[in-house]
Amino acid sequence: MKYLYFSSRNQKEIIRDPLALIFGILMPIAFILFFSVMAKNAPIEMFKPISITPGLTIFGLSFITMFLGSLIAKDKSTSFLSRLFVSPLKPKDFIFGYILPMIPIAFLIAICCTLAGIAVGVPFSINILFVFLSYIPYIFFASVTGVLLGIIFNESQIIGFGNLFIIGGALLGGMWMDITVLGGTFKAIAVSLPFYHAVEASRLALSGETVGIWQHFGVVGIYVLVVFMLAVIFFNRKLKSDDK
Amino acid sequence: MHQFAIETKNLSKKYGDFTAVDNVSFSVKQGELFSILGLNGAGKTTIIKMLSCLIEPTGGDAIILGNSILKNPYKIKQDINVSPQETAIAPNLSVYENIEMIAGIYGFDKTEIAEKTEAIIKRLKLEEVKNKKAKKLSGGMQRRLSIAMALITEPEVIFLDEPTLGLDVLARRELWSIIKAVKGKTTIILTTHYMEESEALSDRVAVIIKGKVNMIGTVDELLQKTKTNKLEDAFIALNEDKQLI
Numbered sequence: 001m002k003y004l005y006f007s008s009r010n011q012k013e014i015i016r017d018p019l020a021l022i023f024g025i026l027m028p029i030a031f032i033l034f035f036s037v038m039a040k041n042a043p044i045e046m047f048k049p050i051s052i053t054p055g056l057t058i059f060g061l062s063f064i065t066m067f068l069g070s071l072i073a074k075d076k077s078t079s080f081l082s083r084l085f086v087s088p089l090k091p092k093d094f095i096f097g098y099i100l101p102m103i104p105i106a107f108l109i110a111i112c113c114t115l116a117g118i119a120v121g122v123p124f125s126i127n128i129l130f131v132f133l134s135y136i137p138y139i140f141f142a143s144v145t146g147v148l149l150g151i152i153f154n155e156s157q158i159i160g161f162g163n164l165f166i167i168g169g170a171l172l173g174g175m176w177m178d179i180t181v182l183g184g185t186f187k188a189i190a191v192s193l194p195f196y197h198a199v200e201a202s203r204l205a206l207s208g209e210t211v212g213i214w215q216h217f218g219v220v221g222i223y224v225l226v227v228f229m230l231a232v233i234f235f236n237r238k239l240k241s242d243d244k
Numbered sequence: 245m246h247q248f249a250i251e252t253k254n255l256s257k258k259y260g261d262f263t264a265v266d267n268v269s270f271s272v273k274q275g276e277l278f279s280i281l282g283l284n285g286a287g288k289t290t291i292i293k294m295l296s297c298l299i300e301p302t303g304g305d306a307i308i309l310g311n312s313i314l315k316n317p318y319k320i321k322q323d324i325n326v327s328p329q330e331t332a333i334a335p336n337l338s339v340y341e342n343i344e345m346i347a348g349i350y351g352f353d354k355t356e357i358a359e360k361t362e363a364i365i366k367r368l369k370l371e372e373v374k375n376k377k378a379k380k381l382s383g384g385m386q387r388r389l390s391i392a393m394a395l396i397t398e399p400e401v402i403f404l405d406e407p408t409l410g411l412d413v414l415a416r417r418e419l420w421s422i423i424k425a426v427k428g429k430t431t432i433i434l435t436t437h438y439m440e441e442s443e444a445l446s447d448r449v450a451v452i453i454k455g456k457v458n459m460i461g462t463v464d465e466l467l468q469k470t471k472t473n474k475l476e477d478a479f480i481a482l483n484e485d486k487q488l489i
Contacts, residue, residue, distance in 0.1 A: 005348025009334050009341070016336040016377075079332035083393070086296045087349050088321045240300060 002089060003097035011101030014067055024063030025109055028056040029116040035176060036120035046178055053117030054131060054202035055175035060109040061138055062169050064102050065146040066162035072098060072150025073158045091235040099143040106139040127208045134205035137220040138198035144224060148231040151238055169195040194223040246310045249274045249401050249431035250295065256303030257290050264290045266455040267304065277432040279442040281479055282452035288435040289329060292403050296326045309400055325399035329406045331386045335379035339370050339389055342378055343396050350397040360396055368392045368422060384415030391422060401431045408441060420444060439476040451482050458482050
């Protein structure tokens with residue numbers, strides 16, 4: 001349980017430097033409000049609160065990757081991580097220590113987005129609880145991806161790759177548009193990535209449908225496992241590397 | 245109880261064709277303060293990094309408290325600590341939280357953490373700033389905190405890599421007194437560019453030139469062998485003329 005102390009530090013570091021966190025919460029909320037206004041003027045199914053809210057919540061959760069990647073990249077640039085590498089913490093302690101504090105932050109983002117969604121018309125029902133559960137696989141995916149990017153890239157690179165993850169994930173995940181408009185190849189790419197499946201699973205959960213939901217969870221789950229293993233491999237390499 | 249806290253055996257580190265540390269062998273007794281002196285790039289920090297299990301040697305081995313750095317690094321890690329060359333603190337955490345975090349990571353229980361954290365804060369005179377964020381401390385206070393984070397785990401061996409670098413004379417003297425108080429109970433490996441610091445604190449000194457141990461001994465022994473009166477002169481003589489040994 002040594003990683004709990006490390007995890008607590010990581011949470012404090014993110015919360016006490018709250019600009020990025022505030023941005024990560026306010027941006028999807030602003031988008032939910034914006035699309036709800038558009039939905040009133042244009043009868044597009046995708047812009048309706050029940051469709052757009054889960055998509056934009058997943059968009060907000062993608063910011064976790066940026067928070068975590070930036071924190072790890074910053075730690076790497078100072079001797080602080082060297083001090084911890086001398087400690088008895090093992091690679092799994094580091095990875096859990098970084099991921100764990102993201103869970104309450106992720107639920108904070110999800111709660112804020114859901115409240116915004118309810119305010120613009122998402123019906124308040126038991127499905128809200130199911131949609132929260134449906135976010136869990138993506139929260140882990142965004143977190144382990146943040147760890148992986150943070151280990152690989154430096155502070156300035158992480159801004160570029162973090163934005164690519166957020167924007168690329170939004171476009172290919174169909175967070176505010178139908179991916180069929182992307183055409184054959186791009187649609188095939190989108191379907192092979194976890195973003196679309198995370199969005200679809202949360203939309204199904206919010207509408208109370210369960211058919212096909214497990215298939216979407218399965219795809220996101222496979223990505224979580226693969227990226228987690230990559231993060232462990234790269235963390236081990238960093239621990240053994242001479243570059244520290 | 246081991247006869248030596250540290251024994252290095254032909255410890256080497258190569259980066260491609262460049263040899264940073266070349267067959268370094270020395271022993272350090274329990275409770276001894278052992279200084280490693282050398283010019284920039286001599287290999288001091290590389291030795292510290294290998295001994296603290298941060299990087300692996302490309303040749304040789306070191307036995308720390310009876311365990312090999314190659315075979316049992318995690319056994320060693322529990323009993324050592326380090327104050328790196330750059331100040332290694334969590335900037336957004338308070339002084340108390342920084343120290344508490346390290347104690348928790350090393351596996352102390354909640355009661356022990358609270359007691360030890362308060363004690364080390366008192367011992368290192370950090371009471372006035374204990375609730376202040378680490379990033380808002382002066383350079384001297386940050387160094388002091390960095391050393392407190394190394395001492396809180398009550399390590400048997402502590403590595404201090406240029407602990408007083410960039411500090412003013414008062415802050416340096418204060419840190420000397422902290423190091424002196426620890427000496428004897430804890431084995432200390434110190435690297436420094438300040439000869440007077442090494443002279444004031446060390447039981448024995450190793451002079452490293454281009455990755456090799458050039459001379460090991462007490463300050464008096466080094467002065468005798470180099471026929472000088474000050475450690476700084478001895479160090480210059482050794483670096484200018486390796487034929488003296």
